[in-house]
Amino acid sequence: MTAMIRSTAIVPQLHIDNLSCRYERPHLFSGRRNKTPPAVDDVSFAVGAGETLALVGESGSGKSTIARTIAGLFPAAAGRLRYGGHDLTLPVERRAAELRRLIQIIFQNPDASLNRRHRIGSIIARPLRLFFGLSDADSRQEVASLLEAVRLPTDYAERFPSEISGGERQRVAIARALAARPSLLLCDEIVSALDVSAQATILELLRSIQTQTRLSMLFITHDLAVVRWFADRVAVLYRGHLCEVGPVERVFAPPYHPYTSLLLEAVPVFGRRREAAGDAASPAVTSSPPTTGCAFASQCRHRIDGLCRSAEPPWRQVAPGHAIRCHLEASDLNRITGRAATGARLQVAAAQKS
């Protein structure tokens, strides 16, 4: 199964095989285990050198958990994680310094990931000192060029995180990660706080680093338009389960996994006011996910009664490198979910009208 999801075009570098993560650990004294479902359940994918894999999915589906596990900040409950020849199941403390440098993570919330008592300059200089032994004086020039690279004034080095805006903080976090010259960058929602121009700057910067150094990226985001034009491949996650993996141009075209199709439909249509919906359309299903069968069954419009809730759906290879995990055949999916691009089409129409 793993082999099928793997892209064949590029030599893979990061391999995640059958990864599971759970948050509740046995209590120290009672040894009692909590019965909550795992946050990440049997997830496999690979990211090649110089490749960008976008990880999309529901809020709370385990995207950050996967990134943290790869960075060695959270233990995997099961599964194999490898990066080149390195074993990534080791916690970050027990990894070689070089590996720690090569894999950099940019956290989701810059307000929490920057120490508010440190100046921006010293925040960015820290990896330079730690990984390259640069003194503060030596690193000053590099800090300045990193700030410029993320389009921030160089005098921001003297400021504290509380003295700059949310989007500016996000860019400081990006600069800090780039300072380590990583070869695998785990980006957790790094452009959502940015306006289009800053977003383009950052994406352009990452892409040029990528072409120069064969940087691999795990790119977590909710912005599907960014995914479409920035990533090479996409993995769609729903409640800890992967449901679709493939090259962007294939994932964004039918056949869709029923969840992917719902997700695409929900992309807002530019310029069209949303009519007051009845409260039927509640934001998310609050019931706990089923323990057997398809994770998406409770919300799926195409559920096959008697099958989906009881049997694990199989992975189906619908195109080279494009796999969907569903009980429905590819041809059925194509027919049923083919209309999901409606939202996108309306978007074109609105744009052309204006």
Place this chain on the structure above:
Amino acid sequence: MTAAAHDLMTVASLTVDYRQQGQWHSVIRDLSLAVRRGEILGLAGESGCGKSTLASVLLGERRGERRLRAGSVQFDGIDLSTLRARELRRLRGVRLALVPQNGGASLTPTLRIGSLFAETLRAHRPHMNKAELAAEARRQLSQVGLPDPTGALARFPHQFSGGQQQRIALALALCRMPDLLILDEPTTGQDAMTRRGIIDLLIRLRLSSRMSMLYVSHDLATLSEICDRIAIMHAGEIVEIGQMEDVLLRPRHPYTRALVASIPRLEAPPDPALLPASRRTPERITA
């Protein structure tokens, strides 16, 4: 200048400075804006143009490194600068609420979600007993789509995903039922379906309780779904404001035009040539 009766929050010729290395720099310049009763006003603009600063000033927050050099901020006819700290706090607790940018970081890390709600609700519904408080908290949490609201009450903020924390911050603001709700990037961390759920929730709330909202976001498509009017901010000034359709579908200011043209779209790759230039001295257009 008196506020028009249909304006809930009026900002007149506001100039706000920050102190940096002993010098004052103005971040908001001569900005005027009104949030009307019962409307959802969208605010978009470049990163660092002063949107969060404006939100904080609207809330009457006073900070040492900041000064209002000129202009006035009036909420429902009350000039915020004339209020004492305690009166302001009461106003903020009851009639004005903010969902801060990166709301997750604003949740007290040492308090369980249940206690966060108890604290917030106690000020508003003093007669509620414990069970009622918990029930209300659960209702609010499920409204924003948090799975397992009951279990959530006993957990700490850091035990939630980034987007979930943000929704908890939103629920905390909503449970006060303020007259004016300021939302600073409330849906940036949400997937498309959850975002749509929140948008629907806000639209319903606006209809049922005539809550006014100021919705700050970079996401013009989302703004266009929910907002009655939209203001575009650039380098500390409002360069264009008007009905959503006018501003987004028939933009007049060059910055707005560039912003709209360069919206990331699913069906066409971004064109760098369309991107708005950064931080030029803007001219203003008011519809």
Place this chain on the structure above:
Amino acid sequence: MTDLSVLLESRPRPAGRRFALQRLPVSAKVAGLVLLAYAAVAMLAPAIAPYPPNEIFVGSPFEPPSAAFLLGTDSLGRDVLSRTIYGSRTILLMGGAAAGLSASIGGLLGMFIGYRGGVLDEVAMRMLEIIMSIPSIIFALLIVGSLGASAPLVAVTVGLLSVPNVARVVRAATQSVASEDFITAARARGETSLSIVLRELLPNVTGTLIVEFSIRTGYSILFIGGLGFLGFGAQPPTADWGLMVNEGRGTIDASIWPVAAPAAGMAMLVTAVNLFTDGVNRLFGPAEQGGVR
């Protein structure tokens, strides 16, 4: 339209910690001035004390206050004023040392166990609780009694006694910071625990540490005074307030001054420290932590 600038600038609010002292309540400011005066007296003791503190029979015993002996003399004819002035040195040095010791050791310990958590935290907390359950005075008397009383030993003992209290408070403050991602980011960079504690955590708990230091100063001063009074503090002929009260109390009928002067000095010092602590707590305490960024 009203111009607000005047209104707002007439009520300037100093920013950041540099100006934190300016925001102390008046009582704490006054207390701070009193403490400064104490420190000045202690430092300048040789210059301002009219007589050497331990020289006997500079006057006759039990002289009442006079121009030559402003606070009279004690049973050995020593100048009470000079001894009281020198006594402030003893108490400030010992109290400060004890508080410094407890704040630094307790602070480090609290940050470490708060950061590491898990089994280490559980074990350390149980041990601290056991230590705290032993009445401090018994503990102190045991140590000082068995090792022999001397000023440095007393200061160290009293300091160590407060370590668990400081550690507990700092641990709690640390825990609320330790779950934040900048700590995770430091781990991801491979920072050592020591560097995480000192570089990342310490700047975020300084407020708590300042408050604890202040509380512990007040506590240590009282405790050391008490030990001195019991004869377990500094030893004769040192000019120590507790000891002076003890020595003078048998002859209080002959003269009240050898007791009253050090007692008053002590009372005012403790009051000042406590008022100052209150003010500092209001600035840096848990309720305000968000506000003093």
